Amino acid sequence: MTNEEAQAALADLRTLIDDVDLRILALFNERADVVSRIGDIKKTMTMPIYEPKREDEVFRNVLQGNRGPLSEGAVRRLFERIIDEMRTLQRERMERDKTK
Numbered sequence: 297m298t299n300e301e302a303q304a305a306l307a308d309l310r311t312l313i314d315d316v317d318l319r320i321l322a323l324f325n326e327r328a329d330v331v332s333r334i335g336d337i338k339k340t341m342t343m344p345i346y347e348p349k350r351e352d353e354v355f356r357n358v359l360q361g362n363r364g365p366l367s368e369g370a371v372r373r374l375f376e377r378i379i380d381e382m383r384t385l386q387r388e389r390m391e392r393d394k395t396k
């Protein structure tokens with residue numbers, strides 16, 4: 297591979313990553329919309345935001361579905377981060393609704 301070929305291949309792959317990132321972002325926001333709806337129900341029913349048993353199910357589901365190359369640990373860490381942001385979203389929406 298020449299230097300020019302390597303540069304062109306890198307640029308192509310980075311374009312692919314930019315496209316994948318936008319699709320991931322759309323899916324994060326789709327998930328966040330569903331989580332918001334769950335948050336609305338929890339607020340009406342005065343249920344807790346944090347539900348560890350449900351989170352265990354979420355981890356079980358994604359770990360079962362994982363085909364790699366991400367490791368189990370990597371998937372778990374990514375979803376811990378995602379779920380943490382989802383809880384924050386529910387909390388912020390509830391706080392915002394309180395001050396309305």
Ligand SMILES: C=C(O[C@@H]1C=C(C(=O)O)C=C[C@H]1O)C(=O)O
Binds near residue numbers: 347354383
């Ligand atoms: C979305 C929920 O609220 C929280 C966030 C979860 C998630 O992001 O999957 C799971 C459980 C809860 O701690 C829920 O209860 O289903």
